[in-house]
Amino acid sequence: MAFLRLESITKRFPGCLAVDRLDLDADEGDFVVLLGPSGCGKTTTLRIIAGLEIQTDGQVILGGRDISDVPPERRDMAMVFQNLALYPHMTVFDNIAFYLRNIRRPKDEIRDRVAKAANRVQIGELLDRYPDQLSGGQRQRVALARALVRSPKVFLLDEPLAALDAKLRAGMRSEFKLLHKSLVEEAGGVSGTFIYVTHDQVEALTLGTRIAVMNEGRIAQIASPSDLYRRPRNIFTATFVGSPEMNLLEGKLQRANGDAVFRFRNLEVDAGAKGLAALGRAKEETIPAIMGIRPESIHLVRGETLKALDAEIVTLELLGQSNLLMLKIDDLPLTCLANPDIALRENERIAVRFEAESMHFFDPKTEESLLVDEE
């Protein structure tokens, strides 16, 4: 049984269902990211785990014990709040030491543990300062140290990087990753569980060992970062994860001469092995489908190539490592990432090819993937 388990958690607020029968398992050493747009219930879920909110239904189970009725101060969980909530009237030292004092640890133990936690996040020299004398990044570290000093069973992090500017955020992100790695290594895999809430997919993909994509109170998909990106289970995950967003085309998947083709408008593209698999699974010759293809899987082809599609470049944005193209194929808008070495102009007509191995197929009604799930 998993270390931390949410069983059918439901939270209803007056006039709104925030969390809807949510199940989640997390093991010790796991770094689980709850990823989703604002208002999807991810912060509510975190607060229910912490005990700051009482669920309408379902259980929170920690180490085999139902803790649904245990007040937050006795759950042994540490939380880093979105606004950090550093006590402004306490020094950095007192902030970090507060928990240890509350559980009445001896003075020298407190001193050692605070020093260790502070050094771990490189704020050893700031212990005498007050929070309002610190920079944003330093405050971030203090909040982290406050959680680390406890070695809690569960670390809860609610958008901890949201308040930082883009540059600092990238730096802290990699530090989080290193920190988690070293904690797990030191503890031999039995360190606390991390639950991390964010709406930023880059944070989710870089930090999480497992990512739970949430939408309207439910988990749309829970998977490793690479699976999430390569094998989205539904349209929500497919479009929410990945930037620029995945292109979606509505049409039909058909068998033709033993191969699969995807027809949309009066155009046709090769659907490859994935198309065949979807057809095989449905046991039909032709099925309605939504085809999804990521911008980087649309390739420009020079000259007349077989099965290439005719497209027009509407706009062109230079992103540095690649060019972002807004294309129009028969009036359908598509985005495409192109090699910056290819010289292109706006309004130029070009030929493009869809990479068949990178296509995704979804049922237009249920919006679920038509491919066999590999889990």
Add this chain to the structure above:
Amino acid sequence: MIFNTISGRRRAKKILVLLVSIVVLLYLLAPIYWVVVSSFQKEIALQDRPPHYFPSAEVFTTNHYYFIFTGVIPPNSTIMLQSMYTMRGTLVYPAIINSIIIASIVTIINVVVGFPAAHIFARYRFFGDRKVFLLLLATRLLPSISIVVAMYILLLRLDLLDTKLALVGIYSAITLPFTIWILRAYFHNIPVEFEEAARLDGCRYIRMMTKVVVPLARPGLIAAAIFAFMASYGEFVFATILTQTIRSQTQTAVLASLSQGMSTSRGMIAAAATLSILPPLLLAIVFRKHILEGLTARLGL
């Protein structure tokens, strides 16, 4: 024209602002200045026409204060003045002490009882919370003259007329709704995450309140305490109707009755008034930031 250029307009505006400021300052400060100055003037000088706006050394005296504090008619005073010093004047100092004692106890009650109650109203949803809060607000609007008659009869029956205890109870009841009201508004401006963090850091209610909530809400708490103190210190309707002797009389009651005496020394009344306003003025000046913030906290601006 002066108003057609930016610099001209600015100069005209500056002069206007200066003039209006002087008028406003005079209006606000002159009455206080005059009562303080009067309290240090010889009774005979107070009758001079025109009055001594800026008294010279020959009209200066501390006799009025001397009498108030000692009850001894200063040997150097005139026969006329001797008859004008009524013994009621000696009640001023004990009455101020009464007022301070009563107001201090009321303030402590407000802090100990009202502060946690305000926190509850700000942070928790519970059975009947809105109704109880509205009830509290409604009592704020009730004119004290409307219940003083009934209060008099009740206290008469309970044999609590003319006691400090009765005033402490009444003033607590009057000030608590206000304290709860402004502190609740104050809490709404403090993120709840500090308290949640304290919870997760292992604090139970009492420790969370003392270690986190009180320090965070301290400016608001100070403001609320000062409002409670000033309201109790200066209350007049209950004080004058429900007290009879110096056992419980507050400075407002003594001062009002003192000023009724037609032939009472005006200098002594001025000295009594000066002494009476000293405590709240000191508080107001020392804690002016807290008061100004507190006064506008519940605007929710």
Add this chain to the structure above:
Amino acid sequence: MQSPYERKRFRQTSLFAYRIILPSLVFILFFIAYPLLYSFIVAFKEYKYGVPTGKIIWFQNFIDIFTKSTVAPGFYNSLVVTMKFTLVAVVAVVVISLAIALLINQQFRGSGLIKVALLLPYAIPGAVSAVIWAWIYDPSFGVMNGVLNGLGIIDEYITVAADPRWALWAILFAYVWKFVPYSTFLFAAGLATIPSSVYEAARMDRAGSIRAFFKVTLPLLRPVLQMVLVIQTIFALVMHFGLVFVITQGGPGDATRTLAWLVYVESFTFTRFGRGAAMAIILALIMIVFIYLYLVVLNPERRLKRREAP
């Protein structure tokens, strides 16, 4: 709608919450609610000093107040005096405090000084300010007479507090002095929230400062203005009591006999507690009517909302 979990937690929270607010409630119930209830009982009785139980006469006290030839004229007169005082006091306080708030809002050097100066009348107990003003108004030695005489406005010292033409104005002047600061602080806080960009935009739109005041400042100050009106009306109806007590004792004649003063006289001079309590209830009702008028009738938004949501 709620699950057993939530119900249990709600019950626990409620129990806990009432344990904390109970002491406050006890004070208020015993020292405000109970006397208030009791004053209704007293108002229904022929309750005089020395007749401690009193005979229940139901609405006779109220009927007497409105119709009895020895009571009603004095009562109606007190209503007129109260209304006159309240109207003038509220308008004066609002206009003067708004003007001072606009002055402070200029943020010039010395505006801090005015703020501190405002705190002084605010902090001085009302009854003590009454003593101060009584001393200023003193017919023989008062500094007001001295100043007016020195300026050549009057030839002989006058007795404002004992002159039926001036007595109410004397009370009013002292009242305004005491209560302007509080409203000024509220207005100043309201003005401080109006961003200067709004004024800059108004200037670019060629609105003069007077036009900007009426078209920009006042509408944005509306919530504060409304609050000041409510508070000042409540104050003006009763907070003059100390001033009347010290400066005029309701006189001369009935020139300053307001309803609040009449309650006091009926109850404690003539010891007709029953009738006094009845008058006190009428005073409270007047106050409720005023608050209702301000909050509901004068507030078009609330009226709109009501119409939309039947």
